[in-house]
Amino acid sequence: MLNAEIDPAEAGFDPQRLARIDTHFARYVDEGKLPGYLAVIARDGKVVHVAKAGQADIEAGRAVADDTLWRIYSMTKPITSVALMLLWEAGAFELKDPIETYLPAFKDARVWAGGNQNKPITRPAVEPIRIWHLLTHTAGLTYGFHYAHPLDGVYRDHGYEFGSRASLADTVDAFGQLPLLFEPGTEFNYSVATDVLGRLIEVLSGQSLDVFLQERIFAPLGMTDTAFSAVDPDRMAALYQPGLKRDDRMGQVALHTPAMLSGGGGLVGTAADYHRFTSMLVAGGAPLLAPRTLRLMARNHLPGGAELKDIARPTISETQNDGMGFGLGFSVVLDPAATKLASPAGELAWGGLASTAFFVSPQDRLSVQFFTQMIPSSAYPLRSQLRQLVYQAMTD
Incomplete structure (x- = not known):
């Protein structure tokens, strides 16, 4: 279960300011923009706050739960890169x-x-x-x-x-x-x-991708619900488009093992599982990677030290370009002022097609995940607003 593991004040958060996260995203649900959502904020790997509202499956009347399974789409990419x-x-x-x-x-x-x-x-x-x-x-x-x-x-x-x-x-x-x-x-x-x-x-x-990920990442981290198809279809969230139009054409794909194991976008998992993955990033790579390896991955590797805004093609991506670089598997904040957010330099992040997202601030020992099932990810400015609300709640 995703319960708070540490008192927010002890972890450097104002509880009343944290409550703004719940209020803000619940409004998306009340206004019919999102079916439901689940957000997890943690520090030093300990859960500080969990916010959730709405439905995982509107038609079935199934509410968002801690163990809801989400299509994480391109949030698969950092996992494959670590692998x-x-x-x-x-x-x-x-x-x-x-x-x-x-x-x-x-x-x-x-x-x-x-x-x-x-x-x-x-x-x-x-x-x-x-x-x-x-x-x-x-x-x-x-x-x-x-x-x-x-x-x-x-x-x-x-x-x-x-x-x-x-x-x-x-x-x-x-x-x-x-x-x-x-x-x-x-x-x-x-x-x-x-x-x-x-x-x-x-x-x-010499192993298939699913076996390698299971043996080298999921098992060591305790990610028991993450796989290339839903481990329990009854917990699978439904997929929606704006206007809460259900998309079973794409949504049903996650219920069956695919012919192609997509390291770029094929995983399904729970918020608790992805919390274990981001906690590894906050911990400097332990128990999977050496600290120097993760520090190498977290540097900007774009040619000539460029920012994304300078060399990125104008296509859909899972991050903004201003003030951003790219490491070995995720975006990296280079210029916080250019992002016009409170993100510190060195923040690592990525998101998925269905508007899921995560960001990690090694400097703040902070990890944040957001889960919903709304495509495309550009439908609403959820990621920038999530950062705004999380960072304003920190007291140190």
């Missing part, structure tokens, strides 16, 4: 390694040079995709659902708008035959890169 770095710590690869060493389908990659969706013009890539490019979305890959460039349409033409009906191995091999959007390591474009990382984990470890 890969466990192999890095064991010396399985170097971050500068070309991925074609392990994934031959990416050899002789070609870069978009013009043309259209039906007849792309390409040229040979000068730089190979390296593993750190995948971790930072600077590999030149894309998503079919962006609708921002003809190459996105090429992905859709091959059946890659949301996920794939083929295995992870076959899907990643197919990605390797598609053009790159730009020269690797030169720009940021939110993409299937983390799905490719998932396949890389399989090749390096």
Whole structure:
């Protein structure tokens, strides 16, 4: 159960200010903007405050509960990135390694040079995709659902708008035959890169991605409810679009084991499980990663130390661009003033398609998660408002 484990005042929070979180997001539910929500605020890994309201499944009349299962979509990405770095710590690869060493389908990659969706013009890539490019979305890959460039349409033409009906191995091999959007390591474009990382984990470890995650992350952290499909369908939240329009077309996917294990967006889990993952980040990586490894991941790895606003393609992402950099698997605050939020430098964060989100402030020993099931994640400014309300409640 997700009960407060420490007195808010003792943890550096004003209880009355924390109550503003409940009031604010309950209004979203009362106004019919969200079906329901669950927020968890913790310090030093101890839960300080839990706020929840509304329904996990409106039609079934099932309220949001501590053990509700949520599609975390792209909040899968930091988990996959941590999994890969466990192999890095064991010396399985170097971050500068070309991925074609392990994934031959990416050899002789070609870069978009013009043309259209039906007849792309390409040229040979000068730089190979390296593993750190995948971790930072600077590999030149894309998503079919962006609708921002003809190459996105090429992905859709091959059946890659949301996920794939083929295995992870076959899907990643197919990605390797598609053009790159730009020269690797030169720009940021939110993409299937983390799905490719998932396949890389399989090749390096000799295990399927689900088994590797279970043995190396979920079991050690006690994440008993996290998997690539709902461990208990009766606890699964329903998926909605604005106007509380139920989306069973996408929603039902989480009830069945997928053909492709998506390291970029396939996991389902509970708030308690993700709290265990973010608590690991607050603890400097323990018990999974060495402190220096996590500090490396938490640095800005964008080319030339750039901010996202300078090199990111104008596509859907799970963070704002102003004042933000990107580490090995999550966004990193570089310039707090530019964010126009109270986030400190070094804050790590990411979110998911259904408006879920987390952020961690190592400086403040703070972790925050927010769960709901509203697509797209850009429907409402939930993430910026969550930060505003959490940081104003802190007294130190």
